[in-house]
Amino acid sequence: LAFSKPDRFHIVAGNSPTLHPEGSLSFLGTGEEYAQRDPVSLAADGGGVNGLQIWLDIGASDPWMPRLVELDQALNTRGVQHTWMLGDGGHDGGYWQHNVPAYLRFYSAGFS
Structure with missing residues (x-):
């Protein structure tokens, strides 16, 4: 949410986030609809994330680690x-x- 509306947020954290790939959940949509909701896509192409204080963390054995690595690489x-x-x-x-x-x-x- 913070990546799609960076003007409304100052800080954001992804603590072991579940970043679902395209097509895995129907309510996330596909194509452009998915890209507007996917933090990895928004980090790669979306404007405004430069102004956010961002924290990402995950455990090495977390099954969602590969997607968070993608987000880290995009940033x-x-x-x-x-x-x-x-x-x-x-x-x-x-x-x-x-x-x-x-x-x-x-x-x-972040709130100080």
Whole structure:
């Protein structure tokens, strides 16, 4: 949402996000409709993300890691500054609970 409406957001974080590929969920649409909702597409082509404070993190054994790597690469290609963290763990509460202090520091700094 923040990538499609960067004028309404200052900070955004993807903490082990589930970034579904095109065609995997019908409500995300296909083609241009999908591209307008997909963070990877928006990072590659959308304007305005340069003004966002962005945090991305995921566990190395998270099944969604390849898509988040695509997002990281799209941001790097455009020269968009962001925080990237690849940690130990998977897509589960233990991973997120371990990282709560880092998440809170990021949000606190962004709202200061």
